[in-house]
Amino acid sequence: MDIWSTFIIEPMTNILLFIYNLLFLNFGLAIIVFTIVIRLITHPFTAQQIKSSKKMQDLQKSKEWLDIQKKHKGDREKLTQEQMKLYKETGVSPFGACLPTLLQFPIIIGLYQTIIRALASSPLQLFQFSQLIYSWIPANVALLIPINSQFLWMDLSQPERIPLPFIPETVPILGQGLPFLAIIVVITSYVQSKLMATSQPTTGEQGGGQMTQMMNLYMPLLMGYFALTFASGLALYFVTSNLFTIGQYAVLGRVDWRNLIPARVRPAEPTKPKAKVKPKPKGS
Amino acid sequence: TDGERIFVPSQDHNLYAIEVATGREIWQLDLGGASLGTPALSDDGILYIGSLNKEMLAVDSRTGDQIWEFPAAEIIWAGPTLADGVLYFGDMAGNFYALDAESGSELWNLTLGSPILSSALVVDDQVYITTEGGSLLIYTTDGSPVKEIPLADANLYTSPELAGDLILVSPMGIDPLLIAFSLEGDQQWSFTPAEAR
Numbered sequence: 001m002d003i004w005s006t007f008i009i010e011p012m013t014n015i016l017l018f019i020y021n022l023l024f025l026n027f028g029l030a031i032i033v034f035t036i037v038i039r040l041i042t043h044p045f046t047a048q049q050i051k052s053s054k055k056m057q058d059l060q061k062s063k064e065w066l067d068i069q070k071k072h073k074g075d076r077e078k079l080t081q082e083q084m085k086l087y088k089e090t091g092v093s094p095f096g097a098c099l100p101t102l103l104q105f106p107i108i109i110g111l112y113q114t115i116i117r118a119l120a121s122s123p124l125q126l127f128q129f130s131q132l133i134y135s136w137i138p139a140n141v142a143l144l145i146p147i148n149s150q151f152l153w154m155d156l157s158q159p160e161r162i163p164l165p166f167i168p169e170t171v172p173i174l175g176q177g178l179p180f181l182a183i184i185v186v187i188t189s190y191v192q193s194k195l196m197a198t199s200q201p202t203t204g205e206q207g208g209g210q211m212t213q214m215m216n217l218y219m220p221l222l223m224g225y226f227a228l229t230f231a232s233g234l235a236l237y238f239v240t241s242n243l244f245t246i247g248q249y250a251v252l253g254r255v256d257w258r259n260l261i262p263a264r265v266r267p268a269e270p271t272k273p274k275a276k277v278k279p280k281p282k283g284s
Numbered sequence: 285t286d287g288e289r290i291f292v293p294s295q296d297h298n299l300y301a302i303e304v305a306t307g308r309e310i311w312q313l314d315l316g317g318a319s320l321g322t323p324a325l326s327d328d329g330i331l332y333i334g335s336l337n338k339e340m341l342a343v344d345s346r347t348g349d350q351i352w353e354f355p356a357a358e359i360i361w362a363g364p365t366l367a368d369g370v371l372y373f374g375d376m377a378g379n380f381y382a383l384d385a386e387s388g389s390e391l392w393n394l395t396l397g398s399p400i401l402s403s404a405l406v407v408d409d410q411v412y413i414t415t416e417g418g419s420l421l422i423y424t425t426d427g428s429p430v431k432e433i434p435l436a437d438a439n440l441y442t443s444p445e446l447a448g449d450l451i452l453v454s455p456m457g458i459d460p461l462l463i464a465f466s467l468e469g470d471q472q473w474s475f476t477p478a479e480a481r
Contacts, residue, residue, distance in 0.1 A: 123320050124441060127401060142317030142337040146295050
């Protein structure tokens with residue numbers, strides 16, 4: 001028994017087909033709705049991640065954290081050790097912001113395979129796809145396959161491009177057209193990762209904080225690359241997923257748009273009490 | 285084609301008749317499902333076409349009017365074979381049917397246990413059938429079994445072909461590109477491209 005196919009591909013395929021049948025045979029809408037369903041199912045992981053982020057932020061504002069920064073400023077190894085010790089004592093995971101993203105990978109891979117198989121074009125591909133369909137699915141299979149791959153200006157089985165006739169084909173990337181969806185994927189992935197990242201100073205950063213920053217930079221680019229080269233159905237999933245996550249954060253009250261602005265490089269300082277404002281002399 | 289018209293089944297669920305001289309559409313018929321096989325055309329102008337709608341249809345090639353329909357148990361993948369007034373075809377559940385071409389009534393059927401994605405070959409009084417599970421089956425034209433030749437680890441998606449007095453099959457999933465059998469089902473030779481060895 002092919003475990004991956006039985007427990008991931010086949011269920012995904014049939015749920016996607018069921019939604020496709022409900023949504024007037026519109027595969028683009030089916031991908032969007034399916035993505036929302038998947039995100040709702042994985043919501044507990046997202047909620048957990050938000051909780052981890054909050055704990056991380058609170059920890060990094062705490063007196064103990066700031067004292068460690070100050071005490072071991074010149075000793076990177078000792079600083080890391082003490083930070084890890086503090087993470088352990090307080091039960092905070094430095095990788096809490098990364099794990100939900102990593103958990104998405106099997107879903108992304110499964111969804112990609114499902115979309116590619118659903119958008120079968122050759123008879124053999126169509127046959128292989130038809131083998132995945134449950135016999136009890138309440139739909140007329142003859143109407144469902146082959147899947148209608150057109151959605152707005154896109155062919156969901158192909159990488160998306162908006163033609164730019166004024167640009168020669170020899171120009172790299174743009175010569176094939178504007179990868180509009182890939183650009184949206186990069187932007188929404190970046191916004192999502194920044195909103196998910198903890199607010200932290202850039203100097204003296206070690207361990208999990210650096211990893212999070214690397215993820216914030218490279219993950220949107222990686223997603224953009226996937227969107228550029230793979231079927232646009234997958235890019236549609238990325239955009240929907242990213243927007244849904246941003247919405248999740250907003251609903252949970254965890255959106256801080258200031259995170260989108262790069263933090264100024266400054267050493268971590270304890271908060272000082274506000275200076276009293278002297279009243280102005282009368283008549284001046 | 286009958287020389288004047290070309291008949292084109294499509295994945296858009298339609299069967300089109302197109303005028304050879306001009307490319308103009310003469311008629312189209314909604315089959316109710318995608319059609320992936322080549323229709324069979326009788327001498328008196330009747331088209332036979334199956335579809336993913338689990339139906340075999342007989343259609344007047346001049347007008348596009350449906351003459352009869354036969355419901356199969358599962359979706360029909362390949363085109364039918366017409367020989368001596370009998371229509372032969374299989375479905376995805378592994379059922380193989382022989383129908384009277386004029387009336388559409390069933391003469392006999394077989395349960396072969398593996399999807400049939402190819403058209404049958406009829407030579408004299410024998411019917412040659414390939415299955416997705418990798419078997420070449422020989423039956424008489426009245427449905428009696430003659431021989432089953434299983435090809436281990438192979439899939440057979442294409443129809444058997446007649447070359448002289450040999451039956452040729454092209455398997456997938458194993459090295460040989462082509463295997464030749466006698467009309468009685470005895471393997472004569474196989475051809476494997478040098479790169480695949």
